[in-house]
Amino acid sequence: MKITIAGEKKEVADGITVAALIEQENVETPEYVTVSVNEEFIDKGSFDSHALNEGDEVEFLYFMGGGRL
Amino acid sequence: MKITIKRSDFEMIYEHSLKESPNEACGLIAGVDRRDGVREICKVYILTNTDHTSEHFTIDPHEQLNAVKDMRARALKPLGNWHSHPASPSRPSEEDKRLANDSSASYLILSLMEEENPVLNAFHIEKAEGEKTVRKEELIVI
Numbered sequence: 562m563k564i565t566i567a568g569e570k571k572e573v574a575d576g577i578t579v580a581a582l583i584e585q586e587n588v589e590t591p592e593y594v595t596v597s598v599n600e601e602f603i604d605k606g607s608f609d610s611h612a613l614n615e616g617d618e619v620e621f622l623y624f625m626g627g628g629r630l
Numbered sequence: 631m632k633i634t635i636k637r638s639d640f641e642m643i644y645e646h647s648l649k650e651s652p653n654e655a656c657g658l659i660a661g662v663d664r665r666d667g668v669r670e671i672c673k674v675y676i677l678t679n680t681d682h683t684s685e686h687f688t689i690d691p692h693e694q695l696n697a698v699k700d701m702r703a704r705a706l707k708p709l710g711n712w713h714s715h716p717a718s719p720s721r722p723s724e725e726d727k728r729l730a731n732d733s734s735a736s737y738l739i740l741s742l743m744e745e746e747n748p749v750l751n752a753f754h755i756e757k758a759e760g761e762k763t764v765r766k767e768e769l770i771v772i
Contacts, residue, residue, distance in 0.1 A: 568702045590731040595691050602691060620698065623732050625689035625711050626681075628725035629654070629718050 562615040573613070580608040582619065593624045632768045633669040633709075633736055633752050635659075640771050644748045646676050647714035647740050654679055654687040656713040658697050659738060660706040669736060669767075672706055679713075686725070687713045710735035716742045720749040727762040730755035736767060 562575050566586065573582065579598070583591045596603045597620045603611050613619065647655040656679045661672040675697040678690040689711065701708055710732070715723075720741035722730065730737055733756040741749040752767040 568699075589733070593729070593731040597691075597695055600695065620695060622691060622694050622698065624691075624729065625656070625658070625694060626687055626729050627654075627713060628686040628723055628729075629715060630685065630723055630725055 562613075564613055564616065565618045567620060576612045578609060579603055579611045579613065579619075582613065583608065583621070586621070588621055590623075595622045595624060596620070597622065631669055631736075631754065632667065632770060633671065634770045634772050635671045635674075635738075635750075637771050639671060639674040640750060642674060642676065643712055643714075643738075643740055643750070647716070647742060647748075648745065650679070650714065651716040651742055651745075652684040653682055654684060654714050654716060656687040656689050656711065658689070658694065658701075658711050659709045659736065660697075660701040660704070661709050662707060663709075669709060671709060673701070673704065674712070675700075684716055708735075710737055712738035712740065714740045714742060719743060720751040722753055722755060722764055727755055727764060730762065733757065738769070 563570055563572055579596050588594055598617050657677045658675040659671045661670045663669050677693040679687040680690050681688045720739045737753045752769040754765045
């Protein structure tokens with residue numbers, strides 16, 4: 562099936578999960594990555610079970626934060 | 631690496647950071663990596679610090695998503711982020727280093743320790759042999 566990852570159309574396995582896509586895309590430091598599918602943020606706890614559908618739009622966003630100390 | 635920022639963008643960051651002080655202010659930077667090796671910041675995004683404190687910042691992920699889409703529409707590359715240190719120097723704190731997870735990013739830090747003399751520096755942070763290493767980039771205001 563075809564989905565859009567970070568604005569780029571890609572062919573992926575039918576029903577691929579968010580967790581499998583993170584691995585397939587070699588996402589750097591995945592523990593700090595937030596994932597949105599069709600502009601909805603996915604709970605980290607659901608990465609293993611959330612299956613993607615044809616035409617989904619996926620974005621990987623790095624957590625951006627810091628502090629004074 | 632040399633990195634350039636427009637004076638108007640520097641001033642926008644400064645004015646917003648002053649307005650948010652004593653809380654930390656934050657946002658994203660976008661632009662192009664030129665063939666001559668210079669990283670050019672073409673657009674600065676002012677985003678919400680969802681922590682609303684003087685000691686931490688977290689960029690609102692919804693605003694981050696919108697900014698990333700805007701960058702794409704403008705054919706700009708995400709180059710990193712910026713944040714303010716209202717009462718500490720313009721250098722990455724231990725927490726800044728720990729949470730810097732994009733080795734291709736530039737991290738800009740504006741210090742307001744002297745409000746009339748803001749100091750903006752850019753840093754590259756990457757993990758090497760389990761340790762985070764920090765390298766200052768040559769930031770040029772144009």
